[in-house]
Amino acid sequence: AQSVSQHNHHVILSEAASLELGCNYSYGGTVNLFWYVQYPGQHLQLLLKYFSGDPLVKGIKGFEAEFIKSKFSFNLRKPSVQWSDTAEYFCAVNARSGGYNKLIFGAGTRLAVHP
């Protein structure tokens, strides 16, 4: 069965620190990979996605992620976080099942950035 694993449940950083959130997936086929962000009290928003091509993808708000096929990983990075990056981050894999594309989510990582 497909699964997504996020290594860190809670991360606390100071402003300007660098961020890397781990994500590994288990799926034998072709994957589409996503990072979603959920700011406090708001809905899930797409941060970035990987479908094919350059394995280093850039998203909104200075975030980027690198797809490493051999490691089944899609880690999220940001060189310098801001207080406004405080949110919960979800990694997801798009798996085709029963004729439909469905998203398998990781457990999420809560990021708290202190000013």
Added chain:
Amino acid sequence: GAVVSQHPSWVICKSGTSVKIECRSLDFQATTMFWYRQFPKQSLMLMATSNEGSKATYEQGVEKDKFLINHASLTLSTLTVTSAHPEDSSFYICSASGLAGYLDIQYFGAGTRLSVL
């Protein structure tokens, strides 16, 4: 573009009553809509997938008769929690896909917090 509206945002009901949650795609036609459940401090768990005009596909372990899903139009899907009990209290989130050029991307509603007393 790609806005998904979910209503209500919070509902409190008595045990044994039914609750309907609406999910609307406001500016695109959603060929597929998804319903998720999120427990506190946990991830989103897919409950069911529905295409407009056809029966929903439920995930293993999700009771079809308890969680009725109707996708009557390309912009509206509803989830009805029938005979709700306290254990059904949760955060329910819908998403929609079908935006031209972005068929594999799901756009999420803000969620509905259901509290069953």
